[in-house]
Amino acid sequence: MATLAFPHAAAAEPVHLPRNVEAEAAMLGAMMIDNRLADDIVDRLEPMHFYEPVHGRVFAAIKTLRGQDMLATPVTLRPMFEADEGIKELGGVAYLASLTGSGAGLIGARQFATQIYDLAMLRTLVSVGHSMVDRAMDTSEEVNPRAQIEAAEEELYRVAADGGAENSVKSFAQASTAAVKMAEKALNWGGNLSGVTTGLDSINSKIGGMHHSDLMILAGRPGMGKTSLATNIAFNAAQRWMRDMRDGIPPAKSVGAKVAFFSLEMSADQLATRILAEQSRISSEALRMGKISKAEFEQLAAAAAELENLPFFIDDTGGLTIASLHTRVRRLQRRHNNEIGLVVVDYLQLLTGSGKGDGNRVQEISEISRGLKTLAKDMNVPVLALSQLSRAVESREDKRPMLSDLRESGSIEQDADMVWFVFREDYYTAQREPKRPMEGDEARVFEDHARWAADMERVYGLAELIVAKQRHGATGKVVLKFDPTITRFSDYAGF
Structure with a gap:
């Protein structure tokens, strides 16, 4: 039970306080x-x-x-x-x-x-x-x-x-009714989706969608595409909500969601550029530089017009405290009839705590991760929070992340219902490209380069979503396709 500091009889007050x-x-x-x-x-x-x-x-x-x-x-x-x-x-x-x-x-x-x-x-x-x-x-x-x-x-x-x-306190009848409704929702959507959709069938099949009151941590090293994946998932959920409403599906039965995206690192227009690049299939770099043709601009304008009513709300205020984040989510819920169904935070380490941890960063991260879990439970929505990984990953031959790689990992791992890692082998393979040969060394380097090119061809454009923790099911990995030009993740058809 939460505790509040209530004034009592010992306090001096100018008026008689309510009491009996x-x-x-x-x-x-x-x-x-x-x-x-x-x-x-x-x-x-x-x-x-x-x-x-x-x-x-x-x-x-x-x-x-x-x-x-x-x-x-x-x-x-x-x-x-x-x-x-x-x-x-x-x-x-x-x-x-x-x-x-x-x-x-x-x-x-x-x-x-x-x-x-x-x-x-x-x-x-x-x-x-x-x-x-x-x-x-x-x-x-x-x-x-x-x-x-x-x-x-x-x-x-x-x-x-x-x-x-x-x-x-809920009776077993109340709790079991909620469980049956969740199972019915999963059955109605093909047997593998009881929460909010990620828009990626392979991930939905693995986790059953993003469940209400769950805290999900999506972590990765810089360059792996964790912000891109979070943006893709958030957009897919918002787009599905918009489509379901257009098709007359009741909000309670929709697997989409109105999305609140808290971007503490990127500005709102940068996020919007990524989404428009993905939908118009134009390079986000070309969009930023203005290097697009008239036909591509028309594609961009069409995509923007189609998405103008997208229920995707971006707050790019920097340096938010965990308490301010709670306040802003509640405010959005009030404004949107309690229909915000997914909260995304990019990223966890850029939030600040209450300042009562005496400068101890580990305690502050513990407060933040607990606050995010409390937010998920209080608002009864899935919260997807991005997180950094420690540099320990770079010192290993196998760069795939593990739970121990989470920065200040103890509290984050404990509070999270699911922990996902995004990993792209082609990012590391590209860094191993052989250097130009010295005189007399051409044959060996050519052979090394051929091996490297074969490795690069094998892994290029592939990504892994590693489900390292899941309270509701099994761990494992999901293979995805990744297009870096439009920062888009999609389902991978086969091996």
Whole structure:
């Protein structure tokens, strides 16, 4: 259960904060009279939800005793409060017995718990409001209204998301209904797709699509094409959504998705250039340089017109914090009727944490990877995050990545539901091209070059997607085609 800092009676406030101290006392008395009620309530509340600090400490003591399977009564609680200064002000340990005096709370204990929580939320809203006003009025430091708005949204979301443990508990009937719906979706789409499509049949067959609430890590060394593959997948999902909507398929049954793409490295126009190059089949380099014919420009204009309604939203703000990323995804969800179905982050190491890790980069990456997994679960969408690999790959003869090659790998590997590596052997083979021969050495070098050319022909234009971790199925690899001129990955027909 998320924890929030709720103001309580000890704090000095200019106005009376929302509270019901009598309901707190009645509920605690009922919990001590009937420990079965205590077992039901202890997971709904936290000590900071109580306005009266003593009541919060009594609640915490009851929770501790019940956690140890011990009776929680005024008698068993007495030793824990004999030195408590707060309870002395209320009449000493006899106050514990007085809580059970009337037994009036037995009937409405659960309703009291709900009211106590709701009032605590209202106090938090008051606190958030005060801090918003204080920050907005303070011009002694750098004025950054957008950052203040994002911070306020994050605080408000924490209040809204902390709905008590009962909100996260589902009956088996609810869970099994969701599982059956997922299986039905997979059956309807040919038996190999229960999540959001990647647009590549070979990858869909391996992973079953990108599943809601999953964190997927796509990693590779520079030059392998990880941004290209992520862009291809994101575009395919958005294009499929657009086509399904045009065909009258209900959003719940579509295997496409509206996409939120957070590009911390490339600008929005660079990403758009890649997508247009892929769709118009014009070299992205030629597009950037303007070296295209009139006919090619017409192809480009046609592709742009066809894609103008593509549900693909790009945020190219640099230096985002993990909290800001959450805020921006939630904002997009509100604007688009909660239909954002895929979030892509390029790339993980360019996000920043809360700054509370004392400069420890490993701790910061741990916070970021946990934050991305939390985002996937809270928003119930797949999150595809790109990641760098360490240089250890370059020192091995076999350049195929392994899980241990992930930079700051421990937390990333642990938090991810799937880890993919993209690997192109032709990239490394091209670097091994024999140098020009010295005089008298032509024959040997010619033979070496012929072997190299044969190797290059064998691997050119091929890529591997290595599924190194998958919670839902087997690991393995998928062979893909890659066209570097238009940065496009596609299914490979055969060997």
